[in-house]
Amino acid sequence: MKIAIIDSGIDSRIESNSIISKRNYTSETINDKLGHGTNMYRIISERCKSADYIICKVLNDIGTSTIDQCCHALSDLIDDDVDIVCMPVAIRNIVSYDKVKTIIKLCDKLVERGKVIICSYSNRDCESYPAKLDNVIGIFGGFFQTENEFWYYVEKKNIVVDFSPQCVRSIGGRREFFSGNSKACAVATAMLSNNVSDIKKIYEYLMYNAYKKEWNTEDINRNFNTILDGNYNTEIKIKINKAEFKTFCKNKLSKYIDDNFFENKIMVVPHYYDRIYHLEDILSLMENYYRISIHSDMVDAKDFINFEQLFIAINRWLND
Numbered sequence: 001m002k003i004a005i006i007d008s009g010i011d012s013r014i015e016s017n018s019i020i021s022k023r024n025y026t027s028e029t030i031n032d033k034l035g036h037g038t039n040m041y042r043i044i045s046e047r048c049k050s051a052d053y054i055i056c057k058v059l060n061d062i063g064t065s066t067i068d069q070c071c072h073a074l075s076d077l078i079d080d081d082v083d084i085v086c087m088p089v090a091i092r093n094i095v096s097y098d099k100v101k102t103i104i105k106l107c108d109k110l111v112e113r114g115k116v117i118i119c120s121y122s123n124r125d126c127e128s129y130p131a132k133l134d135n136v137i138g139i140f141g142g143f144f145q146t147e148n149e150f151w152y153y154v155e156k157k158n159i160v161v162d163f164s165p166q167c168v169r170s171i172g173g174r175r176e177f178f179s180g181n182s183k184a185c186a187v188a189t190a191m192l193s194n195n196v197s198d199i200k201k202i203y204e205y206l207m208y209n210a211y212k213k214e215w216n217t218e219d220i221n222r223n224f225n226t227i228l229d230g231n232y233n234t235e236i237k238i239k240i241n242k243a244e245f246k247t248f249c250k251n252k253l254s255k256y257i258d259d260n261f262f263e264n265k266i267m268v269v270p271h272y273y274d275r276i277y278h279l280e281d282i283l284s285l286m287e288n289y290y291r292i293s294i295h296s297d298m299v300d301a302k303d304f305i306n307f308e309q310l311f312i313a314i315n316r317w318l319n320d
Contacts, residue, residue: 001051001193003044004080006073006087007037009057011171014038018045021054023076025069033061035170039178040088040186042168047190054082058089067091067099074106078113083199085115086189088139088182090122091129103129111135116202118192120185131158137202140220141184144211147191151219152210159206160220161188165301167279175280175296239318240290245311252285262307279304292317 002020009024009032019041024030032038036059045053056073058065070091077085094100107117107130120139122128131138134157141163144150151160163184165177196205212219249257256278282304283294294317303313 001048001084002054002080002082003048003051003084003086003189003193004054004056004077004082005037005040005044006056006058006070006085006089007040008032008034008059008061008063009037010041010055011035011038013172014041016045016053018049018051018053019055020052022057023055023073024057025072026057026060026065028057028060030055030057032057032171034059034063035174035176036063036088036182038171039168039176040086040182042170043166043178043183043186044086044190044193047187048193051193054080065089067094067103071099071102071106074103074110077115078106078109082115084189084193085110085117086185087117087119087130088185090120090131090181092122092127094129100129104133107133107136114199116192116199118185118189120181123180132156137188137206139181139185139188141179141181142220147187148195148209149211150188150191150206150209151212151215152206153215154207154213157203159188159210160184160212160215161191163187167296167299167301169296175283175294175299177279177301179301236312236315237319239315242311245314246307248289249307249310252289253282256282260306286314286317290314290318 009030010019010022012031022030037055037057041053041055045051058069058073070089091103110117117130117136118139119131119136121131130136136157138156138158140158140160142160143164144162147162149162161184163179163181165179166183167175168178170176192202192205196202246262283299287294298317298320303309
């Protein structure tokens with residue numbers, strides 16, 4: 001399987017034989033300084049280890065692009081031997097219908113050549129291209145128990161897949177959580193790549209494996225406002241005193257947490273994201289204090305819901 005990722009490039013420190021081509025459509029270098037493209041590659045490649053990748057940079061270092069740059073990247077892929085075009089880039093507020101017609105024409109040509117286009121909508125916005133086109137698999141994110149669960153809207157070819165925050169090694173090895181419709185786009189790309197050997201049967205797979213086939217934006221919004229619940233594993237061997245850890249949190253992590261954190265309240269998702277924004281700083285402080293190494297695959301977004309959950313997490317990391 002060959003997958004093209006149209007995004008912000010890739011961290012130049014990542015070396016992999018699976019990356020068969022790098023293309024730059026900006027005035028900057030192919031090196032990713034934004035982190036978005038690197039995160040996409042990390043999430044897809046760790047799930048699709050046998051795939052080859054074409055990296056196309058259309059987003060600059062501050063995360064902006066032009067319609068022409070996106071169209072140039074799509075155009076260059078028409079004659080390429082590529083199976084899936086993964087585009088976690090939403091084009092909005094198009095003032096010229098000629099530009100829309102260009103996008104439509106390019107997507108038509110790509111699909112005619114046997115490629116599948118997977119594109120995320122702008123976060124919580126239904127009016128973005130090319131995701132809204134009928135021959136493009138438009139991606140929304142939601143919270144699901146597993147990454148193989150998804151909703152499929154047959155007429156519009158839209159799907160909703162898991163966008164739960166995942167800890168990834170971003171640019172420079174910095175650990176951060178990646179979520180939103182873009183993360184859902186990466187999950188959808190990996191899911192379809194792994195489960196459908198014949199690219200022509202992707203829509204058949206979606207039809208027969210969708211958990212829900214009738215839904216609307218209100219359903220997505222209700223799903224988005226899910227309360228994150230903790231997973232209090234009582235089987236973890238406790239290695240540090242809880243009162244001592246609470247003192248550590250108050251003294252060392254006070255810059256990154258609030259009083260609600262110690263009340264062990266389950267936080268509504270939008271508020272919860274504020275807490276995990278400084279993930280690398282929090283993990284580094286814990287590593288230095290407790291003399292441990294916390295790898296990105298050891299970290300779950302639920303670890304930071306509240307104090308009780310983080311206490312279980314630090315003991316889990318100490319046991320590892």
